Amino acid sequence: MNPTLIGYLWCAGAALASAAATLLIKLSGQTGGGWSPLRLLLLGGAGGTYVAGFVCYSLALQRLEISLAYPVMTAITLALITLLGTLVLQEALTPAKLAGLALIAAGAFALSR
Numbered sequence: 001m002n003p004t005l006i007g008y009l010w011c012a013g014a015a016l017a018s019a020a021a022t023l024l025i026k027l028s029g030q031t032g033g034g035w036s037p038l039r040l041l042l043l044g045g046a047g048g049t050y051v052a053g054f055v056c057y058s059l060a061l062q063r064l065e066i067s068l069a070y071p072v073m074t075a076i077t078l079a080l081i082t083l084l085g086t087l088v089l090q091e092a093l094t095p096a097k098l099a100g101l102a103l104i105a106a107g108a109f110a111l112s113r
């Protein structure tokens with residue numbers, strides 16, 4: 001398989017892990033006050049997910065230039081966060097958010113050229 005394609009796949013894995021960790025952190029804050037076992041479990045899951053994302057990103061950097069890997073990972077992460085916020089947390093998907101995502105995607109695409 002093409003090493004560049006594998007790099008993009010590792011970026012996508014890092015982005016997925018980052019988005020999942022962010023969602024877990026958000027959900028942990030909705031468990032009520034204090035440090036309940038559920039909140040600690042969610043935060044621990046977020047920490048573990050960030051570690052997995054770190055590993056994925058380090059593997060992506062072995063195959064892609066940093067000036068390409070980071071924008072691609074960030075663009076994918078932001079799109080996933082927006083999707084998760086809309087689907088899981090019922091956050092509004094406004095035209096401004098969609099326009100922002102389009103601009104971010106265009107910027108990542110431009111950097112990849």
